[in-house]
Amino acid sequence: MELYGYWRSSASYRARIALNFKQLEYNYMPVHLLKEGGQQHQQAYRQLNPNGLVPTLVDGQVILHQSLAIIEYLEEKYPERSLLPGTPRQRGAIRALALDLSSELQPLINLRVQQYLKQQLNVSDDQKQMWLEHWFKESFTAFEKNLEEVAGNYCVGDDFSLADVCLVPQVYSAKRFGINLESYPLLYAINERLSELNFVAAAHPDEQPDAEA
Template structure:
């Protein structure tokens, strides 16, 4: 397996967590999102992933993009502990929480949106920070409320799942942008627990071969 990604990409981060959790070997191929205008825009990569986004998983003749699709593909095709454990109702809850972060929050705060705000719309850094505060705040408050109903040892019950794999990168990004977690005690507690897991630590941005620290 080959994983095309970027060390600080939230979507790449969640897939690395999933791969590690399932004990899968893979080769990491860096796609630098800033160098030379962004390597994701180069023709060779666009032929692999027309969206020009990371990550992209190549598994033999199969090419899969979109992080949640990749995680579900891994769960359906590979051995190891399940990222979507439990019955249909529990799996639906896991998918919903995962989408709350990956589909509702991340598209509003990712790199290309921030670049559009500052480069095309010419918003100030202060205004950009206000934008980030707003959308992180809305998403984290909703997630915090959900955790009161769904959480056990992990985001949904007592088994690690795709929802946990999605939570870690988004909190990592929030902290990088100066977002405080004091208003989200359940979320912060869970994040700290997840950081203690070996397979999560190995997926951390700073542990990647293309990391720039």
């Protein structure tokens, strides 16, 4: 299997955590999102992923984009260590939390959105920072409330799940963008616990071959 990704990309980070959790070997294929005008826009990569976004998983003849679709594919093919554990109610909560981060928050803070704000709408750096802080606050405030209902050691109960796969990269992004996390003690504590897991630590951006100082 090949995973096309970028070290700091939260969606690539999700796929790496899932692959590691399932103890699957893969070749990591770096796609630099900033060099050469963004390698994600080059024709060779767009043939794999017409959206021009990372990650993309190639498994023989199977070419998949969208990190959650990639993870569900892995889940179906390798169900042994499940990322959707628990009761139907818990699995519902896991999916909802995963979508809160991957479908509601992340698209608003994505590189291409930030580039559009700056380059097309001439937004200042301070205004762009306000944008980021606003959407993180909206999302993390609700996430913290939701965690109060369903969390145990991890996001939903005491089993590692898809919700945790999505949380760790989003907290990494938040720290990167200077977001204050003091108002989200539960989210913060769960992320700290998750970060200590070996398969999570190995997926950290700084551990990837394309990591930059």
